[in-house]
């Protein structure tokens with residue numbers, strides 16, 4: 250086994266990196282029966298803390314469907330090396346870029362990835378941050394291509410709300426030559442609560458809102474072949 254390494258990533262905070270990572274990991278573990286792990290490199294440890302909360306309050310007697318491990322950025326390489334043969338899919342949850350961690354840690358983490366999914370929130374594109382991130386991702390792609398490694402990235406519209414802003418956001422990303430998902434994720438409560446134990450696909454509204462995106466994710470990221 251040789252794990253596919255993925256990250257739902259952006260420099261910006263609050264775009265849904267952790268939330269989508271949890272939704273996808275849970276669906277892949279419970280629906281696709283993949284061996285999944287989330288490596289939480291965010292010092293805020295939102296994914297790790299969410300799991301701890303669920304385990305304590307919601308599913309006290311249940312074994313989680315996959316592990317979530319907090320990893321310091323400097324331990325990431327060792328962790329990936331160890332886990333690559335054990336898992337089908339490794340998600341790296343990355344922090345937002347603050348002055349304290351800058352782009353270098355993000356660049357290192359994403360260089361380990363086979364593919365990156367960029368959540369885009371309309372009205373929060375803030376040109377420079379997003380443009381800078383696209384440049385960073387392209388740099389990684391060029392670097393990996395030179396070494397003979399494949400690396401792909403896609404954008405997906407998250408928290409879809411008012412129409413004109415959404416179209417502008419998609420047009421902006423396409424202008425930058427970022428391949429965009431045809432499906433998007435709406436701004437709804439059903440998507441805001443990621444369960445790391447139970448797939449959103451088991452719930453009627455969640456399934457309606459998530460399933461089309463999930464299908465496209467399976468096609469584009471091909472974890473089937475992992």
Ligand SMILES: Nc1ncnc2c1ncn2[C@@H]1O[C@H](COP(=O)(O)OP(=O)(O)OP(=O)(O)O)[C@@H](O)[C@H]1O
Pocket residue numbers: 261262263264265266267268269291295343344345407408409434435436437438440441442443
């Ligand atoms: N499609 C959606 N609909 C409604 N709420 C959403 C959606 N996606 C994410 N959220 C909510 O938006 C908030 C931010 O999401 P999340 O914590 O995943 O962002 P993040 O990019 O990981 O942020 P950070 O940079 O702080 O780690 C959370 O409260 C989450 O539940």
Ligand SMILES: [Mg+2]
Pocket residue numbers: 266267268291295343344
């Ligand atoms: Mg996060």
